[in-house]
Amino acid sequence: MAKHNVERQSLYSEVTSRISAELEEGRLPWVQPWDSAACGCTMPHNAGTARRYSGINVLILWAEVIGRGFASQRWLTYRQAEAAGGHVRRGEKGTIICYADRFTPKAEAETARGEDREARQVAFLKRFTVFNVDQCDGLPEDFTAAVASADPVLAIVEVDALIAASGARFNIGGGEAFYSPSHDFVQVPPQMAFHEPINWFRTALHELGHWVGHSSRLDRDQTGRFGSEAYAKEELVAEMAAAFTCASLGIAPTVRHSDYIASWLSVLRGDEKAIFRAASQASKAADYLLALVGEGK
Structure with a gap:
């Protein structure tokens, strides 16, 4: 089995096991104890692009914010932190999120053309490691400024x-x-x-x-x-x-x-x-x- 298939299955299994464990304890991963959280309840988003995370990544990042006491819902990759003029502090542990999509392998596209049919797509899951802005130093103020709570x-x-x-x-x-x-x-x-x-x-x-x-x-x-x-x-x-x-x-x-x-x-x-x-x-x-x-x- 190809390495990327093993990694994909491992990530599916890892996340599902974590969420199953929460449910077995009677906790719902999308209903977190926001009243006691260090930050307000908002959707997690990328500090560099302002894009909101979606799907399974919301549950993964919410769990990290609650479990590790972060005061922000903003996240960056290591390179984004550096590009912004800051850096991830030494020894900080990142959080693995994923990106799911589909693509058409070149060989399949050529075969499909020869057989006059639609090409079959293959699903893939790519891992990314992100860090909360609380784990970084030297970032611009607009990356770290407190977000006003919703009225x-x-x-x-x-x-x-x-x-x-x-x-x-x-x-x-x-x-x-x-x-x-x-x-x-x-x-x-x-x-x-x-x-x-x-x-x-x-x-x-x-x-x-x-x-x-x-x-x-x-x-x-x-x-x-x-x-x-x-x-x-x-x-x-x-x-x-x-x-x-x-x-x-x-x-x-x-x-x-x-x-x-x-x-x-x-x-x-x-x-x-x-x-x-x-x-x-x-x-x-x-x-x-x-x-x-x-x-x-």
């Missing part, structure tokens, strides 16, 4: 605007929150039913995470019945989509849907790439929602 009132206004801009059939009432794929509508109990008012908005974003998956939008498989593997996968995507959307708007994603932990563990144990796919789909869903109010990358 909680404005964050709520943004969610209201997002709901309105979506055009979704959004019903308020009843005692349960759900999305109906067959009838394409969201239903959320009235705000007075929530002990913490902010949880209404977190729940609304979770259900809109499902809404985005409808066949007329991002076209995810939403045919699974409650308790099935397909249902668990869709819940996993919506859960992370809500977390990514919340964090992008400055709302800590602390609503826990822990009833599905056993189902999620079963999915992850059966497929070490499942969490990668789910996180990627969640990022696409969050980007879709954030684009409605002009937020995003």
Whole structure:
């Protein structure tokens, strides 16, 4: 087996094992203890390009920020730190993230042309090592300056605007929150039913995470019945989509849907790439929602 295939499988296995261990302890990697964190809850991004990280890298970097007590969500490669005029401090340990894509091998492209068919693409996963700006010295002030916390009132206004801009059939009432794929509508109990008012908005974003998956939008498989593997996968995507959307708007994603932990563990144990796919789909869903109010990358 080629070395890059071994590395790819190792990274899939390593990340999946780490997330499975968190779930086994009853912790959700996308619901971190932000109240006790050294930095505010935002999406991690590259300090050099300002580009937000997405997919599985969000979970990896959030875990590092919480676990190692970093005060920033900004990251750099070793070379980026040097190019900016700073440097990574000696002895600092970097964090491995990944980039997934597909490419067409030259030989396959030539064969496909000869056989008058579409060329088959090959998936690849490339590793990168990044460092938090807290691990660097000598960086320009704009790389290290404290980021102003999001105004909680404005964050709520943004969610209201997002709901309105979506055009979704959004019903308020009843005692349960759900999305109906067959009838394409969201239903959320009235705000007075929530002990913490902010949880209404977190729940609304979770259900809109499902809404985005409808066949007329991002076209995810939403045919699974409650308790099935397909249902668990869709819940996993919506859960992370809500977390990514919340964090992008400055709302800590602390609503826990822990009833599905056993189902999620079963999915992850059966497929070490499942969490990668789910996180990627969640990022696409969050980007879709954030684009409605002009937020995003």
